[in-house]
Amino acid sequence: xxxxxxxxxxxxxxxxxxxxxxxxxxxxxxxxxxxxxxxxxxxxxxxxxxxxxxxxxxxxxxxxxxxxxxxxxxxxxxxxx
Numbered sequence: 001x002x003x004x005x006x007x008x009x010x011x012x013x014x015x016x017x018x019x020x021x022x023x024x025x026x027x028x029x030x031x032x033x034x035x036x037x038x039x040x041x042x043x044x045x046x047x048x049x050x051x052x053x054x055x056x057x058x059x060x061x062x063x064x065x066x067x068x069x070x071x072x073x074x075x076x077x078x079x080x081x
Contacts, residue, residue: 002076009072013065016040020061040064 019040026033040061047060047067 001079005072005075005079009068012068016061016065016068 015036019036022030022033022036028034028037043064044060047063048058051060051063
């Protein structure tokens with residue numbers, strides 16, 4: 001079960017990183033980018049509302065990755081004990 005949690009956390013972290021990279025490179029209407037947006041954007045939107053404007057830099061993916069990592073570690077601690 002612990003390896004499944006690790007796998008899911010790693011997969012989601014990769015999805016968020018791919019979302020960031022693809023947003024720099026591909027058009028917003030590209031099918032791959034639209035798919036990533038549908039997966040990742042619902043989790044980024046609440047974080048963006050809470051973070052102050054940082055001069056054009058979006059730190060919400062970074063915050064989301066940290067939150068996912070923390071939740072994964074807490075789940076593992078819960079599963080092991």
